[in-house]
Structures are given as structure tokens and as C-alpha cells.
């Protein structure tokens with residue numbers, strides 16, 4: 473089928489919720505992918521931070537297919553090794569104590585919100601349900617995670633959303649204090665780097681302030697690391713660079729390297745909050761997705777993470793102060809670039825030259841494979857610089 477055929481079919485039958493780029497991707501290898509006309513692209517988007525080691529990574533694909541040929545699903549009525557081993561690995565590498573598995577970022581956050589509410593309500597009563605989140609945040613598309621998302625544009629036409637969410641300005645600790653004083657709260661949910669909100673890292677002093685408030689008020693501090701997690705920012709989880717340990721860490725996107733898997737990790741304070749029957753997911757902890765995650769996580773060692781930071785430094789150095797570039801933000805290989813040109817125009821120019829990028833708010837967003845070869849990265853950054861300079 474021709475590329476146009478795919479596009480026409482999709483437009484006719486797939487729900488019209490996505491503004492897709494005019495490219496039908498058919499295959500890929502590492503940082504490269506191909507469209508149906510055989511055109512090759514260097515991909516700096518990784519399916520929105522999902523394909524941790526790019527397309528069809530061999531070790532990952534082997535681990536996944538091996539599991540596929542062994543046991544694809546058993547349900548959570550039974551024990552399975554990949555799920556148990558992955559939970560162990562996540563706990564050993566973060567210090568968290570227990571993990572609940574779902575299939576997406578939104579589900580991981582739903583679990584975190586349930587944990588915070590149950591923690592507070594079991595201890596202090598049913599009126600302790602408020603969750604503080606930040607303006608400009610993004611936490612998912614279910615009605616509850618939409619409510620958690622501090623951007624009105626996502627709420628419109630879907631009200632009433634789950635009640636009980638309060639929004640503070642990122643960086644405004646006094647604002648958080650005020651909300652805590654005026655409402656009966658259960659927890660605070662934040663992204664260490666606001667991804668969809670424009671790749672904006674939080675001020676570490678603000679995050680430490682959130683930790684202090686949560687300690688003082690016995691609230692759960694929950695880090696949404698759906699996008700920042702799994703090596704993306706140059707440490708295994710981004711909170712590790714903020715000088716705090718959250719009570720709950722959620723992650724998804726890059727965790728299983730391209731398969732749907734979400735995790736809600738719970739620390740000492742709340743690991744026993746959920747009991748039998750309190751939560752569940754039919755596909756959650758699926759052996760194939762977990763085998764993919766075990767493969768990804770086992771490779772995210774200090775060498776690999778040092779490589780992420782090196783590539784990050786290269787991109788920051790090349791683009792900061794480059795012609796047509798106003799500012800560069802982000803952490804590790806999660807980078808936002810504000811240029812003088814419209815982001816959509818920069819993306820189209822890059823696409824013409826064989827480089828795929830993303831946007832976040834008014835910025836061009838880069839989320840390249842964590843192991844993108846330097847020669848490809850250099851080539852792609854060259855194209856990107858030319859596109860920004862074309863003003």
C-alpha cells in the first residue's frame with residue numbers, strides 16, 4: 473500500500489484525535505527509521521521518549537521475542553518471573569519498596585493518586601483528599617489525570633473532572649504552603665522536568681521545599697517520571713539530581729523500550745497502603761512488557777548514563793547561542809529549544825532534510841535514543857541548526 477494509502481485509510485477510520493506529521497513510518501533500526509517511500513530519517517523523538525535505544529534494538533528485541541515464545545500473558549491471578557524480577561530491579565535501583573504495574577503513564581499516575589488518598593484517608597479521614605499539582609504540568613488523559621494536569625486547555629469540554637486537585641505555580645513555594653494550609657491535602661504530584669509543558673526543569677530548591685512541606689505535613693511527595701525516567705535525563709530517575717527522595721515515583725514511556733508498561737513505585741512510607749483488592753490491571757505487569765523493561769533497565773548503567781550526559785552537553789553547547797535560537801532548556805536528552813522561527817516550521821524544514829523532531833508548547837523538543845551514535849547526532853544537530861538559522 474502506498475504511503476498515501478495508509479494516510480487516507482487512517483484519516484477515514486482512526487479517531488481524529490491526533491495531528492499527525494505527514495509521514496508513515498514502516499521500519500527502523502537504531503536511531504534511523506524509514507517511511508514507505510524508502511526515505512530515511514534520523515529520529516530525535518523516539519516515539520515520545522519511548523524507544524529508549526531506538527528502533528528494533530537487537531538485545532531488546534531478542535529479550536522480548538524470547539519471552540513472547542515462552543509466555544505472553546498469565547494475568548495477575550498468578551506469579552510470573554519477569555514481573556517479580558522487574559519489581560526487584562526497580563526497587564534495588566531506587567530504594568523504593570514496592571511496585572504496582574499498569575500499562576501507561578496515566579495509569580501509573582492514577583495509582584499514585586489512589587495511594588496518596590488512601591494513605592491520608594486511612595490515617596486522618598475521608599476529607600483528606602486534595603492533591604496539589606503544578607500549573608503547566610501534564611499527567612495524562614484519563615479524567616483523573618486530566619484533573620491533575622494543570623492546564624485549562626486540556627480540561628475544556630470534559631468537565632466535571634475528578635474533584636480535589638489544586639494547582640500551584642512552579643517555583644512558588646509560598647503558594648504551595650497556602651494551599652496546604654487552606655485545604656485538607658493528601659499529597660503533591662510534580663514532574664521534575666515539565667515535559668509537555670515545554671521541557672522546563674523545576675528549581676531544585678523548590679523541589680526540596682516540596683519535600684520539606686510533605687515531611688512536615690505528612691503528605692506523600694509523588695514524582696511523575698513518566699517522561700523523565702529510565703535514563704532520559706542522565707540519571708536513572710531525574711529526582712536523583714534534585715537532592716530528594718520522593719514517596720512515590722511513577723514512570724512509563726521509556727521503561728519497556730517500546731512496549732506499553734507503567735510503574736508506580738512506592739517508598740517506605742506508603743508501600744503497605746494498597747492491600748489485596750484495592751487496585752488492579754488485567755495487562756499490568758505483562759511478562760512480555762516486563763521482559764522488555766528488564767532488558768532496558770539492565771543496560772542503563774553508569775557508562776550508558778555518562779553517555780547520555782555527554783550527548784546532552786554536545787547538544788546544549790551546539791545550540792545555545794546558535795543563530796535563530798533564543799534559549800535551550802531541559803535535562804539530559806530531554807531538551808527544549810526556543811527559536812525565532814515557529815517550531816512547526818523548524819520541524820518541517822528538518823523533516824525535509826531527513827531529521828524528525830517533536831514540539832512541546834512553543835519549543836522544538838528533542839528526545840533522541842539514549843545511545844544515538846555521535847556521528848548521527850552531529851549530522852542531525854547540523855540540520856537542526858540550519859533550520860533555526862533560516863530566519
Ligand SMILES: *Cc1c(COP(=O)(O)O)cnc(C)c1O
Pocket residue numbers: 575576577578579581610611612613663667668696697698699700724725
Ligand atoms: C506522557 C506523560 C504522561 C501520560 O502517559 P500515557 O502513557 O500517555 O498515559 C503522564 N505524565 C507525563 C509526565 C508524561 O510525559
